Amino acid sequence: MANYRADITILLEGTYPFVRGGVSAWVHQIIQGLPQFTFALIFLGSKSDDYNGQQYTLPDNVVHLECHYLWDEVAKSKEKAKACQGNSHYFLDSKKLHEWFKFPGTDYDEKLVQQLLTGMGQKSGCTADEFFHSEAAWEQICASHQRFCADSSFINYIWTIRTMHAPLFKLAAIAHQHQQQTTGIFHTVSTGYAGFLGTILRNLTGRPLILTEHGIYTKERKIDLQSIYIKEHRDYLSDAPDKGMEYYDQLWISYFESIGRLIYCNSNPIISLYERNRQRQIADGADAMRTKVIPNCMKIEQFITLREQRTDKIPLVIGLLGRIVPIKDIKTFIRAMRSVVSKLPDAQGWLIGPEEEDPSYVLECKSLVNNLGLENNVRFLGFQKISDILPQLGLLVLTSISEAFPLVILEGYASGIPVVTTDVGGCREIVEGNTEEDRALGCAGIVVPMADPEATARACIELLADESRWYAAQRTGITRVERYYTEELLLSSYAKIYTEALES
Numbered sequence: 001m002a003n004y005r006a007d008i009t010i011l012l013e014g015t016y017p018f019v020r021g022g023v024s025a026w027v028h029q030i031i032q033g034l035p036q037f038t039f040a041l042i043f044l045g046s047k048s049d050d051y052n053g054q055q056y057t058l059p060d061n062v063v064h065l066e067c068h069y070l071w072d073e074v075a076k077s078k079e080k081a082k083a084c085q086g087n088s089h090y091f092l093d094s095k096k097l098h099e100w101f102k103f104p105g106t107d108y109d110e111k112l113v114q115q116l117l118t119g120m121g122q123k124s125g126c127t128a129d130e131f132f133h134s135e136a137a138w139e140q141i142c143a144s145h146q147r148f149c150a151d152s153s154f155i156n157y158i159w160t161i162r163t164m165h166a167p168l169f170k171l172a173a174i175a176h177q178h179q180q181q182t183t184g185i186f187h188t189v190s191t192g193y194a195g196f197l198g199t200i201l202r203n204l205t206g207r208p209l210i211l212t213e214h215g216i217y218t219k220e221r222k223i224d225l226q227s228i229y230i231k232e233h234r235d236y237l238s239d240a241p242d243k244g245m246e247y248y249d250q251l252w253i254s255y256f257e258s259i260g261r262l263i264y265c266n267s268n269p270i271i272s273l274y275e276r277n278r279q280r281q282i283a284d285g286a287d288a289m290r291t292k293v294i295p296n297c298m299k300i301e302q303f304i305t306l307r308e309q310r311t312d313k314i315p316l317v318i319g320l321l322g323r324i325v326p327i328k329d330i331k332t333f334i335r336a337m338r339s340v341v342s343k344l345p346d347a348q349g350w351l352i353g354p355e356e357e358d359p360s361y362v363l364e365c366k367s368l369v370n371n372l373g374l375e376n377n378v379r380f381l382g383f384q385k386i387s388d389i390l391p392q393l394g395l396l397v398l399t400s401i402s403e404a405f406p407l408v409i410l411e412g413y414a415s416g417i418p419v420v421t422t423d424v425g426g427c428r429e430i431v432e433g434n435t436e437e438d439r440a441l442g443c444a445g446i447v448v449p450m451a452d453p454e455a456t457a458r459a460c461i462e463l464l465a466d467e468s469r470w471y472a473a474q475r476t477g478i479t480r481v482e483r484y485y486t487e488e489l490l491l492s493s494y495a496k497i498y499t500e501a502l503e504s
Contacts, residue, residue, distance in 0.1 A: 004064040005182040006040035008498060009201075013044045013194035017056040017065070020354060020383065021323060022407045023189060023214050024056065026296060032059045033491040037498055040064035040183065042174070044193050046071050052356060068174055070167040070193060086134025090119060090126045095140060101258035102148075104285060108265055114203045121172035128169040132162060152247050160248050164255050167193060175200035183207060185501045188263070191217040192256060195263035202266050208501040211267035212294075214404035215425065216280050218256045261285035269497065273405035274426030275434070295426065296405040297490035300482055303414035306390050307478070310416050314470055315394035316347045318460055321386070321408045322398070324355045329422075330365045332399040332453050338372045339457035344464060349378040352389055390415040394470075395460055400424055401450050410485050413477030418470060419445035420459040430480075438484060444477035 010031075016024035031039050039062050045051055048069045058065065097116055100106050119125015131137050145157045175197055187210040188198040195211060202209040264270060264286040272278040273295050282288045318340065322328045330351060337349040355362045362380075369378045381389075396412035396419045403425035410430070412419055421427040428447050433439030446459035463470050 003181060004040055005038070006063050007037040007184045007502060009040040009042060009178075009181075009183045009186050011042050011044070011186060011188040011194040011198050013190050013192055014046065015189065016043075017041070017054045017058060018043065018045065018051040018067075019357075020055045022296075022404070025407055026214065027189060028056050028059075029299075029487065029490070030494055031062060033487060034495055034498070035059070035061050036495070037061065038063050040181075041066070042178075042194075042197070043067045044171075044197065045069045048072055068170065070170055082133065084130060084134045086130045086136030087126050088136045090116070090130075091136040091140050094126070098144075101254070101261075104261065110265070113262070113265075117172075117200045117203045120200070121169050121176065128166075131165060131169065149247060149251075156248060160251060164252070168196065171197045172200055175204055179204040185210060185498065187212065188267070189214070191260040191263045195267075196259050199263050199266040208504055209263075209267045210269060210271070210497065210501060211263060212271040213277065213281065214273055215402060216277060216284070218253065218260050218284070257284065264290075271497075274429060276426065277404065294490065294493045295485060296407045296410065297485045297487050298407060298410045298414065298481070299487040300414050302387075303390070303411060306387060307414070307416040309391040314464060314467065315392055316344055316464060317350060317393050318347060318395045318397050318464075319350045319352055319389060319393040320397050320399065321389070322353045322400070323357055324351060324353055324362045324365060324380070325358045326361055327400060327402050328353075329399045329401050329451060330361075331368055332451055332456060333397060334365060334368050334372065334374065334378055335453035336397075336399070336456035336460065337374055337378050339454060340460050341374065341377050343457075343461050347377065347460075347464070349374070350381055350389070350393070351379065352381045352384050354383045355380065386411065390417065393417050394464055395420060395445075397456065397460065398422060398424075398427065399450075399456060403427060405430070410481050413444060413481040416474050416478060418463055418473035418477060420456060420463065421445065421447055422450045422456075423447050424450065433480070434484075438480065441479055442472060442476040444473050444480055 010027065012027065015021065016027040041058075041062060041064065043065065045067060046069065048067075093112055094116055096109065096112060100108060116125070121128060141158055141161055145152075145154055149157060171193060178201060183205070185208045186198045186201050188195045189212050191211070191213065195217075198209045198211070201207070261284065264281065264284070268290045270281055270286045270291045271294050272281055272291065273293065275293055278291050278293050281291055318337070320328070320330070320333050324330055333349065333351070337347070340347050340349070351365075366380065369375060390412065393412075393415075394417070396409065396417045398406060398409070398419070398421040400406075400422055401424065403422075405426040406421075409419050409421065409427065419431060421431060429438075431445045431447050432443050433441055446463065448455040448459050463473065
């Protein structure tokens with residue numbers, strides 16, 4: 001690997017520059033908007049075949065990009081792995097860390113964590129071979145199974161543990177490759193694997209780690225694991241016990257929750273996009289004194305011209321801009337369109353976004369359109385230039401079951417489009433206002449429950465059929481975005497954070 005120097009190394013999991021979306025657009029915005037800093041990018045993906053090349057042209061201040069795919073099959077050694085005794089001291093220490101994972105009330109031992117993380121994958125600590133083939137590891141796994149889940153399958157348990165730890169050893173190897181690089185600070189755009197890599201790098205180099213969470217990673221992984229319940233529209237986001245989840249699904253949730261708390265302990269500042277998520281971070285183990293809110297913001301100027309392209313007549317076109325994936329709950333949008341069309345027969349529903357991520361789900365959505373007789377009213381447009389689409393929309397709709405602080409709503413406001421959105425992430429405060437002064441501006445649309453096609457349809461009809469209400473929502477959206485969500489506010493906030501971290 002060639003040596004490089006960068007002020008900030010951004011750690012990315014499944015996003016920029018290979019996947020389009022809100023997080024990727026935000027990363028590009030930060031890098032492009034802060035040319036006074038140099039950036040290196042470490043991209044972590046699932047499998048190399050899951051990505052179709054770069055979706056963004058990297059700005060000139062990106063001095064390095066590298067990619068690692070955590071689930072690509074590793075070339076196997078021709079020699080059969082041999083059993084070994086293993087570093088019993090390392091496994092005894094790791095047991096203490098696992099106690100902290102399972103029982104958060106116990107004290108966090110920073111020195112112990114540093115020793116374990118810096119020794120991971122190293123002969124001085126625990127190599128991957130030792131973890132997967134040593135007597136010490138076997139004894140610890142057997143003891144944990146007996147203690148926590150003796151009634152469950154031991155074979156399933158051991159393979160789950162191995163699958164959980166395999167990418168962590170890959171991340172440790174990546175971190176050790178980078179400890180000699182000249183990086184001022186590390187910035188991870190999630191907890192999860194990217195955040196874990198950042199935590200190892202912080203402990204190896206002593207350089208600061210900044211965390212920005214657009215959504216709560218553990219919450220999103222929970223939704224992924226419960227995808228079968230998403231299709232059935234169950235209350236999968238409830239904080240109630242997960243009675244429907246299999247033990248091993250819950251084990252994965254605990255795994256990501258534990259990694260998340262570890263990353264919180266090693267990050268400063270811990271940034272969220274809205275207050276509800278900041279409170280969630282604190283509840284999940286973040287130090288409140290390290291947390292802060294910096295909302296998504298946008299460059300207003302380029303959208304003013306789009307606003308000027310709008311016709312006097314409100315278009316009966318309802319647009320959903322986003323990936324065609326289950327977490328966006330496209331099926332609720334389609335079902336809502338069935339009710340909208342029954343009242344407004346000329347209404348169009350446009351699905352604007354990439355379809356490559358989950359082809360089987362796309363087929364299910366297209367089949368639903370046909371089954372509901374909506375072939376003439378619902379269109380799948382794929383990826384489009386936003387400047388071509390926004391002037392043609394009468395409403396912007398989000399039916400997502402999970403969002404953070406979606407930039408697309410702000411883009412809609414700046415273009416003069418009211419919004420109908422589910423009550424997820426920061427959407428309510430974007431629509432109804434955050435502070436008392438902000439709320440006094442009024443509502444820039446309507447907030448509806450998740451997975452409720454009828455409520456979504458009613459909201460769309462109310463706005464499209466009532467010109468005075470539509471125009472009032474339009475004025476509020478324009479005023480709100482121009483007053484509270486300008487790009488200048490975002491860039492000045494991060495410039496200050498980066499400067500202070502580089503000087504520490």
